[in-house]
Amino acid sequence: MDIELYALLSTVILVSTIITLVFALFSYLAFRYRQSGRRSAAVETMAGPAEVARPMFFRRHEGAGY
Amino acid sequence: MNRRIAQLLFSVLAIGLVVVAVLLLFGSFRLTRLELTDIFLFSSTMVLFVFLLTLVLRYLALLVLAFLQHLRYANRSKELTEYPSVTVVVPAYNEERVIEACIRSVMELDYPNLETIVVDDGSSDHTYYVASKLIERYGSDRLRVLTQPNSGKATALNHGISHARGEILLCVDADSRLEPDAVLKAIPNFNDPTIGAVAGNVRVANRRNLLTRLQALEYIEGLNLVRAAQAVVGRVAVVPGPVGFFRKTVMDEIGGYTTDTYAEDCELTLRIMLSGWKIQYEPQAIAWTEAPEDARALFQQRYRWGRGILQAINKHRGQLLRPAPDPLSWAMLWMLAFESVALPAMDIIGMLVFIFAGITGGLSPLIVLWWVQLAILDTVIAMYCVVLDREDVTLPVYAVLYRLYFVPFVDLMRFFAWLDELFEIRMGWLRLERLGRI
Numbered sequence: 001m002d003i004e005l006y007a008l009l010s011t012v013i014l015v016s017t018i019i020t021l022v023f024a025l026f027s028y029l030a031f032r033y034r035q036s037g038r039r040s041a042a043v044e045t046m047a048g049p050a051e052v053a054r055p056m057f058f059r060r061h062e063g064a065g066y
Numbered sequence: 067m068n069r070r071i072a073q074l075l076f077s078v079l080a081i082g083l084v085v086v087a088v089l090l091l092f093g094s095f096r097l098t099r100l101e102l103t104d105i106f107l108f109s110s111t112m113v114l115f116v117f118l119l120t121l122v123l124r125y126l127a128l129l130v131l132a133f134l135q136h137l138r139y140a141n142r143s144k145e146l147t148e149y150p151s152v153t154v155v156v157p158a159y160n161e162e163r164v165i166e167a168c169i170r171s172v173m174e175l176d177y178p179n180l181e182t183i184v185v186d187d188g189s190s191d192h193t194y195y196v197a198s199k200l201i202e203r204y205g206s207d208r209l210r211v212l213t214q215p216n217s218g219k220a221t222a223l224n225h226g227i228s229h230a231r232g233e234i235l236l237c238v239d240a241d242s243r244l245e246p247d248a249v250l251k252a253i254p255n256f257n258d259p260t261i262g263a264v265a266g267n268v269r270v271a272n273r274r275n276l277l278t279r280l281q282a283l284e285y286i287e288g289l290n291l292v293r294a295a296q297a298v299v300g301r302v303a304v305v306p307g308p309v310g311f312f313r314k315t316v317m318d319e320i321g322g323y324t325t326d327t328y329a330e331d332c333e334l335t336l337r338i339m340l341s342g343w344k345i346q347y348e349p350q351a352i353a354w355t356e357a358p359e360d361a362r363a364l365f366q367q368r369y370r371w372g373r374g375i376l377q378a379i380n381k382h383r384g385q386l387l388r389p390a391p392d393p394l395s396w397a398m399l400w401m402l403a404f405e406s407v408a409l410p411a412m413d414i415i416g417m418l419v420f421i422f423a424g425i426t427g428g429l430s431p432l433i434v435l436w437w438v439q440l441a442i443l444d445t446v447i448a449m450y451c452v453v454l455d456r457e458d459v460t461l462p463v464y465a466v467l468y469r470l471y472f473v474p475f476v477d478l479m480r481f482f483a484w485l486d487e488l489f490e491i492r493m494g495w496l497r498l499e500r501l502g503r504i
Contacts, residue, residue, distance in 0.1 A: 006430040006431045006434050007430045009430075009433075009434045009437075010424055010430040010431075010433040010434050011424075013420070013424075013433055013434065013437050013470070014420065014421060014424040014425075014433070016470050016471065017417050017420060017421060017470075017474060018421060020470075020471050020474045020475050020478075021417065021474060021478060023361070023475065024474070024475050024478035024479060024482075025478070027361060027362065027365045027475075027479075028365070028478075028479070028482045030362075031362075031365055031366070031369065032491075
């Protein structure tokens with residue numbers, strides 16, 4: 001394959017990857033922003049009130065199975 | 067010690083160790099600029115090679131196992147000598163747009179011995195009214211509608227299960243629609259007394275835009291192919307929420323759903339599997355589900371899945387070091403950890419290496435060849451899955467876009483979900499807005 005074609009295709013791939021990553025990062029930041037605004041509101045959750053964030057490595061041993 | 071301080075110390079220590087290791091390496095060799103570039107190119111090439119090799123071997127293993135399962139499935143007995151009673155449990159929270167379609171599909175199931183329980187989880191819309199209205203049409207002996215104060219999906223499911231009279235439970239998400247023969251196809255699996263649960267085949271119903279078509283491809287290539295492969299050894303790692311069959315005695319034995327993870331279906335499946343029961347996959351028990359139609363909704367869904375699966379693995383992390391008494395379940399737990407943690411992490415590392423290699427230059431042919439290989443691999447796998455699953459033949463067309471945009475986006479969502487889980491960021495259920503398109 002021609003070396004210019006390689007350069008062109010690799011540029012397309014890289015630009016696409018970077019755009020996707022930046023888009024994902026902004027999606028996450030927007031999500032965090034929305035979540036922070038929601039904290040004080042009364043939220044009815046499908047998961048139920050018992051389901052809160054669970055610590056991974058510094059878990060307090062509470063509840064069944066932990 | 068305060069947990070926040072411990073987390074901070076842990077993170078600083080980990081980053082510090084990596085930085086020190088890199089400095090020591092570079093310092094000890096007293097590298098020139100040319101040597102550094104050479105080493106960078108060599109290490110980038112090796113990282114990408116190992117990643118590609120892992121992906122190819124994974125796909126190869128999945129293909130072989132899925133094909134073996136297909137052969138075994140074709141030869142198995144599908145006859146039903148008797149029709150065990152089945153109870154369909156549908157938990158619903160603010161599902162007024164979709165609940166009628168869901169109940170209708172359940173009522174039209176081609177199975178003689180069936181009852182349905184809808185559990186309204188304290189909805190603030192007209193879900194309970196819409197569901198109750200359908201009792202007039204179908205009769206209270208076939209359809210019961212329960213209600214409870216908002217307590218969560220797992221509690222709603224347990225509520226419905228506690229009223230169930232069937233020998234087999236079919237748990238269905240309210241945003242899903244079942245094929246008429248779904249139960250008839252799944253029940254023969256329970257002829258084997260060692261099978262405790264059966265996972266159905268989930269498909270995307272609303273293929274209205276590029277994003278939902280990419281998800282349709284992901285469901286057959288990324289989820290159903292893995293389930294088919296795991297079914298060879300009877301250890302499917304996740305019985306999906308939209309269509310999952312369970313032996314009632316098994317559900318009673320393990321205590322039903324728990325409310326301590328965001329992926330209650332995955333956690334339940336792991337408990338069933340680790341209790342020694344086999345879990346099968348039934349490709350013809352089809353449920354059509356409503357997939358997120360925009361990036362924001364997709365983000366919320368995958369973020370919740372990411373954290374939920376990590377919580378489920380973490381909950382059973384003790385089993386990761388215990389191959390006995392069931393090495394197959396142990397292997398499947400590791401496979402789940404690999405599929406949901408290691409593989410996305412590798413993908414992200416691969417992408418970052420790409421970007422660095424591309425910016426520093428010199429690897430253009432490698433980058434192009436890498437993507438061409440991946441695109442060919444994804445397309446071939448997609449075609450195989452389409453044939454096996456009798457799916458839409460146009461789906462493999464999206465394989466290139468799937469690898470280029472969808473996989474990086476979803477993997478990064480998972481990465482953020484892990485970070486938030488690690489740092490105990492609080493979250494709600496992140497319920498998706500229903501569009502009424504099932």
